[in-house]
Amino acid sequence: MNWKQLSVLFVTFLKMSPVTFGGGYAMIPVIEREVVDKRGWLRAEEVADVFAVAGSVPGAVAVNSAIFIGYRIAGVMGAIAALLGICLPTFCIVIGLTAFYTVAKDNPKIEAAFTAIRATVVALIVYAAIKIGKTAIVDFATGALAVAAVALLFFGSGRIHPAWLIVIGGAAGIIIVKIKERMGKSAKITAQDEQVYDYSI
Amino acid sequence: MLIDMFITFFIIGLVSFGGGYAMIPLIQEEVVNRHQWMDTTALADIVAVAGMSPGSIATNIAVAVGFREGGMLGAVVASIAIFLPSFIIILIIGKAFDRFQHHQLVKSAFYGLRPIVAGMILYAAILFAQNSGMIAKLSWYTWSQILIFAGSLAALLLMRKHPLTVLVLSGLVGIAVYG
Numbered sequence: 001m002n003w004k005q006l007s008v009l010f011v012t013f014l015k016m017s018p019v020t021f022g023g024g025y026a027m028i029p030v031i032e033r034e035v036v037d038k039r040g041w042l043r044a045e046e047v048a049d050v051f052a053v054a055g056s057v058p059g060a061v062a063v064n065s066a067i068f069i070g071y072r073i074a075g076v077m078g079a080i081a082a083l084l085g086i087c088l089p090t091f092c093i094v095i096g097l098t099a100f101y102t103v104a105k106d107n108p109k110i111e112a113a114f115t116a117i118r119a120t121v122v123a124l125i126v127y128a129a130i131k132i133g134k135t136a137i138v139d140f141a142t143g144a145l146a147v148a149a150v151a152l153l154f155f156g157s158g159r160i161h162p163a164w165l166i167v168i169g170g171a172a173g174i175i176i177v178k179i180k181e182r183m184g185k186s187a188k189i190t191a192q193d194e195q196v197y198d199y200s201i
Numbered sequence: 202m203l204i205d206m207f208i209t210f211f212i213i214g215l216v217s218f219g220g221g222y223a224m225i226p227l228i229q230e231e232v233v234n235r236h237q238w239m240d241t242t243a244l245a246d247i248v249a250v251a252g253m254s255p256g257s258i259a260t261n262i263a264v265a266v267g268f269r270e271g272g273m274l275g276a277v278v279a280s281i282a283i284f285l286p287s288f289i290i291i292l293i294i295g296k297a298f299d300r301f302q303h304h305q306l307v308k309s310a311f312y313g314l315r316p317i318v319a320g321m322i323l324y325a326a327i328l329f330a331q332n333s334g335m336i337a338k339l340s341w342y343t344w345s346q347i348l349i350f351a352g353s354l355a356a357l358l359l360m361r362k363h364p365l366t367v368l369v370l371s372g373l374v375g376i377a378v379y380g
Contacts, residue, residue, distance in 0.1 A: 017256070018255050019255075020255045020256050020257070021255040024257065053291070056218075056307070056311070057287055057290045058287055059286065059287030060221065060256075060257030060287075062257060063257065063284060064287050067284075067288055068291050071291065079288065083284060083288070087256070089255070089256075090264075091256075091276070091280060093254045093255065094254045094261045094264040094276075095268050095273075097250045097265075098250055101246065109380055112375045112376045113372035113373070113376050114372070114375065116349050116374050116375025116376075116379065117246075117371050118333040118346075119349040119353065120249070120349060120350070120367055121249050121252065121368075122326050122329045122335065122353075123352075123353030123356075123367070124222075124248075124364055125225070125329065126350075127358055128220070129222070129322040132220070132315065132318055135315060136316045137316055137319060142312070146316040146319045147320065149316070149317045149321055150323055150324050157230075157234070161230060162321065163212055163213075163216050163227055165321060166314065166317065167216075169317030171313070172313040173311065173313020174309045174313065176312070177309035177312060177313075189308045189311070
């Protein structure tokens with residue numbers, strides 16, 4: 001086991017971790033600089049493939065790309081090293097913030113702050129919905145699916161586990177496209193250019 | 202409890218297509234409704250804390266929930282659980298993916314998945330809006346909440362401010378308004 005290579009992998013991704021503040025895709029320039037230019041572990045064209053995979057399997061783009069690159073370079077141990085590198089700083093920061101919140105939350109000023117912050121969280125979520133809505137809702141079928149999802153969540157709360165919606169969505173997509181093909185129409189299944197630089201999705 | 206936590210976040214990690222905020226309905230269902238580890242308000246606060254930190258929001262929420270309910274060990278278990286599905290899937294199909302991602306079936310599935318994800322995120326917004334008292338009989342409080350919401354959205358959408366900036370500013374506004 002090449003410990004030196006693994007530790008270099010670990011440190012490389014450790015340094016990239018703060019960049020994920022801008023969302024996983026914000027890693028792209030940093031990866032190009034560190035992984036392609038500086039260390040020559042990947043070719044520039046391969047970076048696009050990495051992010052295509054990372055965005056298509058479940059999980060966060062940043063973590064997935066770290067796993068993928070680590071795996072390509074040094075197998076399973078490489079994947080683990082890269083994963084640890086990219087996650088450790090954010091892990092510590094979240095723990096720190098959560099601990100702080102736990103002790104501070106009874107402070108009246110903190111309580112007041114969070115009362116406003118809860119409204120902002122709704123805005124954050126709405127913003128995320130708008131961003132994905134733009135690429136997601138491209139025709140009547142997709143619009144209907146989105147509305148159906150909200151309805152199912154509302155009325156199925158406690159009865160239908162939301163995880164099923166993902167499965168239904170994938171299946172529905174396949175079925176709808178097949179139906180459209182039969183009807184001689186084509187569905188817009190190629191996603192419009194998704195924003196490369198985003199914050200949280 | 203650790204086993205429950207592992208299973209919960211493994212499932213979440215398994216279906217987390219489309220990013221973190223879409224996972225909120227699932228997290229709500231598991232953490233608040235099923236296991237009753239906390240209430241919706243506490244979850245909203247966790248989402249806020251998770252949003253202030255680098256890293257993906259779903260992972261941060263997992264770490265925070267794990268830490269809150271099970272200390273360091275809980276945080277580690279939740280983290281491993283949420284990464285594991287991605288890890289396994291990437292290791293298995295990673296190499297084959299180039300052919301996989303352009304396959305008609307995969308593209309069709311994502312075509313259906315994306316609007317579902319959009320719906321889930323919208324639901325999360327409604328859920329937290331209701332919970333924060335924003336959607337209620339109009340009073341000074343609901344108005345202030347709506348204004349803060351609108352201001353935050355404008356900051357994000359129109360002024361392209363970073364979520365951390367907006368959250369911190371919002372906190373300051375909160376101290377001024379509600380303190």
